[in-house]
Amino acid sequence: xxxTMKLTTTAAIAAFFFFANHVGETEATSIKMDYLPAxxxxxxxxxxxTCLSDHVHTFYGPQEVRPEVDHATLINSPDNINTGNVVxxxxxxxxxxxxxxxxxxQTFTRDEMAQSxxxxxxxxxxxxxxxxxxxxxxxGLNPNAPNNFPNAEAECVDPxxxxxxxxxxxxxxxxxxxxxxxxxxxxxxxTCWDGVSLDSTDHxxxxxxxxxxxxxxxxxxxxxxxxxxxxxxxxxxPYSGGWHTFSDMSSVFHAxxxxxxxxxxxQSVLDNCRTDSFAASPDSFCxxxxxxxxxxxxTDESICDFGDPxxxxxxxxxxxxxxxxxxxxxxxxxAVVRELPRGTCTGTLIPLENVPSRAPSAPLPTRxxxxxxxxxxxxxxxxxxxxxxxxxxxxxxDESDGDEGLDGDEASxxDxxxxxxDxxxxxxDxxxxxDGPEDVDxxxxxxGSxxDxxxxxxxxxxDxxxxxDxxxxxxDxxxxxDxxxxxxDxxxxxxDxxxxxxxxxxxxxxxxxxxxxxxxxxxxxxxxxxxxxxxSICGPYYENCxxxxxxxxxxxxxxxxxxxxxxxxxxxxxxxxxxxxAASRCRTTRRDCIxxx
Numbered sequence: 001x002x003x004t005m006k007l008t009t010t011a012a013i014a015a016f017f018f019f020a021n022h023v024g025e026t027e028a029t030s031i032k033m034d035y036l037p038a039x040x041x042x043x044x045x046x047x048x049x050t051c052l053s054d055h056v057h058t059f060y061g062p063q064e065v066r067p068e069v070d071h072a073t074l075i076n077s078p079d080n081i082n083t084g085n086v087v088x089x090x091x092x093x094x095x096x097x098x099x100x101x102x103x104x105x106q107t108f109t110r111d112e113m114a115q116s117x118x119x120x121x122x123x124x125x126x127x128x129x130x131x132x133x134x135x136x137x138x139x140g141l142n143p144n145a146p147n148n149f150p151n152a153e154a155e156c157v158d159p160x161x162x163x164x165x166x167x168x169x170x171x172x173x174x175x176x177x178x179x180x181x182x183x184x185x186x187x188x189x190x191t192c193w194d195g196v197s198l199d200s201t202d203h204x205x206x207x208x209x210x211x212x213x214x215x216x217x218x219x220x221x222x223x224x225x226x227x228x229x230x231x232x233x234x235x236x237x238p239y240s241g242g243w244h245t246f247s248d249m250s251s252v253f254h255a256x257x258x259x260x261x262x263x264x265x266x267q268s269v270l271d272n273c274r275t276d277s278f279a280a281s282p283d284s285f286c287x288x289x290x291x292x293x294x295x296x297x298x299t300d301e302s303i304c305d306f307g308d309p310x311x312x313x314x315x316x317x318x319x320x321x322x323x324x325x326x327x328x329x330x331x332x333x334x335a336v337v338r339e340l341p342r343g344t345c346t347g348t349l350i351p352l353e354n355v356p357s358r359a360p361s362a363p364l365p366t367r368x369x370x371x372x373x374x375x376x377x378x379x380x381x382x383x384x385x386x387x388x389x390x391x392x393x394x395x396x397x398d399e400s401d402g403d404e405g406l407d408g409d410e411a412s413x414x415d416x417x418x419x420x421x422d423x424x425x426x427x428x429d430x431x432x433x434x435d436g437p438e439d440v441d442x443x444x445x446x447x448g449s450x451x452d453x454x455x456x457x458x459x460x461x462x463d464x465x466x467x468x469d470x471x472x473x474x475x476d477x478x479x480x481x482d483x484x485x486x487x488x489d490x491x492x493x494x495x496d497x498x499x500x501x502x503x504x505x506x507x508x509x510x511x512x513x514x515x516x517x518x519x520x521x522x523x524x525x526x527x528x529x530x531x532x533x534x535x536s537i538c539g540p541y542y543e544n545c546x547x548x549x550x551x552x553x554x555x556x557x558x559x560x561x562x563x564x565x566x567x568x569x570x571x572x573x574x575x576x577x578x579x580x581x582a583a584s585r586c587r588t589t590r591r592d593c594i595x596x597x
Contacts, residue, residue, distance in 0.1 A: 028215070030121040030277040030284045031086075031269075034294070035060040036315050037113050038083045039323040040097055040334050042341050045069040046136050046203050046256050051345035055247040056334045058234070060084065060116055061092040061260060063323040068352065071134045074260030081320045084118075087291040090260030093118060093232055095187070095253065096246035098175075099340065103243065104166040110335050111244065114182070114235040115312055119280040122191075122228040122270055123216055129193070129225050130266035131259035138203040139189040140254035149213030151188040152253040156180035158587065162241030170243040174251040181591070183239035186280075187255040191229040192219035203256075215278070228270060230257060231280045247340055293318045328355050523593035530586035538578035545571035 037058050044053035049067045059065045061084055062077040074090045082090060093116075099108040122128040140152050154174060158181035162168035170177050190207035197206035207227070210217030215229055232255050246253065273286035285297045294314035325334075330348055332341050341347060549566035552558045558566060 027124040027274070027276065028121060028278040029124060029270075029273055029275045029286070030119055030279065030281050031273070031275075031286045031290070032280070032282055032284055033084055033086045033089055033118045033120070034311065034315055035084045035093075035116045035118065036319055037116070038063045038081075038092075039065045039325050039329075040110060041065045041325050041329045042332065042334065042347065043067050043329060044094075044256065045092070045258060046138060046199070048344060052330060052343075052347045052349050054344045055340065055342055056097040057094040057247070057256075058097045058113060059092060059094040060118070062090050063320060064092065065094075065323070065325070066329055066352070066355075067349065069258065071259060074258065075133070075262065077260075080318075083315075083319055085292055085294045085315060085318075087293060088261065088265055089118075089290075091118075092258045092260060093230075093255065095232070095234065095255040096248050096250075097334070098236065099245055099247060100240065101243040101245060102166045103169065106338060108245075108337050108340055111236050114237045115315055116232070116234040117280075119231040119233070120228040121215060121231065121278070121280065123226070124274055126226055128228055128270050129195075130263045130270055131227060131261060132198060133259070133261075133263050134198040135259040136199050136203065136257060137189065137207050138254060138256050140187055140252065141202075141204060143252060147208060149209055151209070151213075153186050154253075155184045155186075156239070157182040157184065158591070164240055164242040166242070168242040172243065172245045172251050174246070174253060175244040176239075177241055179241035180237075180239040182235055182237035184233060184235050185253060186231060186233045187253060189230040189232070189255070189257060191215065191227050192223035193225040193227050194223045195225040232257075233280070248342075249340065530582075530589060534579060534582040534586070538575060538582060545574055 038061055039059050040056060041059065042052045042054075042056045043065055044057060045065075045067055047053060051067065053067070057065075061082060062074055063081040063083070064073050064077050069092065074092055077090055079087055098111040098113075100111055101108050140148075142148055143150070143152060152174075154176065156176045156178060159176070159178045160180070162177060162179045168177050176183070190204075190209045192208045192210060194206050200206035206223075208220055208223040210219055212218070219226060245251075269286055269289045273289045275281070275284040275286060277284040283299045285292065285299065287295060287297050287299075294311075294317070326332075328350065330350060332347055334341060546567055549558070549563060549571060552566065553560060553563045
């Protein structure tokens with residue numbers, strides 16, 4: 001089977017079998033945290049702290065992407081500029097940006113990112129230590145080094161022939177030339193630390209992989225301290241195939257990390273949370289110890305999907321306005337270019353003193369109140385106010401505690417909704433400047449939607465969300481949006497009849513949306529039933545194969561020296577083929593069902 005784990009299918013299956021193979025050996029825990037891109041910028045806060053970096057990176061976490069960023073910057077950043085769904089985790093992750101190269105137009109267009117995930121995985125009862133404040137590292141720079149195991153992988157889910165108009169030729173060996181319904185790329189970070197250095201000269205030697213590359217393998221004596229392993233996943237869906245490349249024009253995937261945790265808070269999670277999850281499990285969250293902005297999370301596969309069909313919508317609901325990189329970091333274009341921006345300390349870095357102060361952000365709900373749930377009706381607008389009020393009470397705890405202070409930050413910005421309604425217009429105008437490369441119109445859509453295409457529905461341009469809000473559209477008063485209950489009562493008294501006419505349409509849209517969600521949930525339920533049957537079919541098949549090997553060796557049909565090959569190659573290959581074919585059939589059935597919905 002492929003080594004990477006898919007969010008909704010492969011991850012669930014791989015996690016199950018990985019854990020099953022370690023039953024009785026190791027107990028472990030994992031947490032899944034999801035992101036949308038925070039920004040695309042030619043900076044690298046680990047390698048270049050005073051100037052632009054060699055190539056463009058895609059960042060996840062707080063919208064703090066200037067070269068000077070450090071742990072203090074991240075831990076003190078407002079909650080409402082974090083694109084991740086866990087309040088307490090203000091860490092910053094980044095990797096070289098992915099571009100699609102068009103040979104006809106000779107242009108590089110930034111690929112659109114779907115949701116990304118950071119999984120933290122650690123063994124129980126081995127004294128795993130939290131990342132210390134100020135910790136940073138890079139993984140994947142030297143993939144062929146003896147101590148670096150294959151930790152960067154790309155999985156093409158549901159491959160189909162490439163049909164690009166410019167052809168499917170490619171010179172990159174990492175990205176597949178075929179099209180995929182989803183391309184998932186993953187990086188596993190080292191999990192052994194020297195216990196002293198927060199960083200090292202090469203940003204790698206202070207950490208190491210285990211001696212055998214396995215999560216529960218032994219750490220080398222030079223790096224005896226166990227850290228939680230970070231497995232970073234990003235997804236492109238759909239993926240067109242053909243020529244795609246990293247922004248450094250290489251076929252090597254590397255990823256960077258600066259911890260934004262309060263080390264004490266993370267240590268408490270490592271010490272107290274247990275989920276019996278030995279791999280990157282999509283249904284493992286430690287929700288009782290962390291604050292999920294898109295909670296409550298789905299963990300019961302009998303009633304909800306591992307990946308949650310509404311995951312993107314829930315993430316989009318709390319995203320900050322797009323970062324104006326061209327006015328905060330560098331004016332250079334990165335969305336659609338004829339030549340990729342390259343060269344360490346080349347180009348223009350906007351001086352820090354010239355960077356405009358950050359405008360107040362809109363009040364952010366802790367979950368997506370406008371996304372209908374398959375089992376509950378949509379939350380009324382008044383729930384939004386209740387959640388925001390709750391956050392206001394906690395806002396005084398800003399930085400007093402790595403846990404409580406974060407919660408307060410998230411909601412405290414909601415105290416100035418009137419200003420905020422005006423500010424998104426500025427934010428919205430600024431990304432439009434970003435979205436205006438002179439080359440072609442099609443990439444403009446990429447620039448605006450890169451990483452969060454559906455963000456256009458919920459925050460991306462600032463102006464658009466206002467157009468969707470009925471009170472704003474009918475009455476042209478931003479502050480009216482803050483009083484949804486009164487607005488709902490006013491149409492009978494006011495002469496604005498369009499507002500009254502829009503309400504039935506909204507109810508009808510919600511009803512249709514609920515029906516669609518319920519239909520998709522039933523598809524996922526059927527998928528999990530199919531998935532659960534895989535082990536009952538392929539497991540006994542594998543055991544029977546092993547028994548045949550032992551019997552053949554006993555009867556002399558195969559030599560004793562051939563027994564190992566029979567078990568490890570013949571039976572294992574057949575087992576993997578069985579699981580692959582069964583999983584593929586489950587996915588196909590699920591996809592057809594959702595298409596029907």
